[in-house]
Amino acid sequence: MTTRNGIIQINSIDKKTWNKRVVVRILRLWVQKDLTGREGLEMILIDEWGNQIQASVSFGNKRKFMPLLREGDINMIQNFQVMDNKPNFQMAKVDHLYMLGFGLATQIEQPDEASKFWKMDLILFPLQIFLHTIPLSFWMFLGRL
Template structure:
């Protein structure tokens, strides 16, 4: 019986048959009902070492849950394939902890959530900035509080990679990441041996420096790790106000509606033109003499689960175009458009 290797799998058909080992399984809770499982996520590896992330959606969990066991080998056939739009990858990073920052409390309400910046170094003295959140931050912080002799070797599996201005950084995922600290395993022993050869005696206490407080990630990075990722079809099923991260491609811009609206300079809300150069702001309950154009663009976006409509407002469109709605309107008017 023949099987397809994972690196040959494409979205062009669904009648694939693969033989793989399940190396990691984690459960993602349903956003509206956290006590229920929203999906089962897992990572597959074939005999060539190629990896692929897989997912079982909520409607199929009861049928397949008992068949998905970490460490088991299985044959899978007739499944859908889509592009991974997210930043999660089946990563494996090993290094020594050379720097650690102050634990920052980012808790909201009764749910604890801590952030911990780290600096990790490999055998060639390459450094990697890393941010850990939640239980992973507490795990590392509690470990390094003890008087550890020698290098603190850390292994981070199943994390998220960020590349910005040619700099690679690392963050844990919400549910998938595994962290090992000074574990008694061959990878750690081999790494210690290479560090001892390159850097000298490993028996002395490793000097972990205190990272400056300004070493942090952008607000956008924090948003990506603090809020749950959902596909477009899952967002459309949500029935309450909430925040999500989604990764989709803009495939169209609606041209039948205006790309801007006239806004009140005080509250930024839409105003109605009354004539005679006067506008009415319902939010301020007052007449205004002039209005400021602000972007409001309707987009069609797509991911592997389907398409939907998003609306982007002034701040986001300005970040992309680097020109205000007023200046763009004036420019188009001068060009006769």
């Protein structure tokens, strides 16, 4: 679903998505080494509707993006690549068919008007992080009570 100014929701991202923008908060960000020891970046992004997607920065682009990315920041991202998600290689539970790749053409901005795009109350953000870290087995246990 496209929202205002060509900004889309994460749940509408698919292989046909191109030249679109998303406004997201970086929920988690970590350095990931490949089998040869090269370091890239992995992250979990969440939009204002609570939709999540994994994103990846290859080792070749890490230097470009590392100064622009911090956990908790709200960013407008455009010109990203859409790739098939790799469920066997996920570091976090994200139920999205695709993941984002940041390449040379990817642009990241911290919009001045971020509060206009972000409806989620900032008080709820720590709760979202907390809920994201609780294993699914715990929630299943609570459901049985």
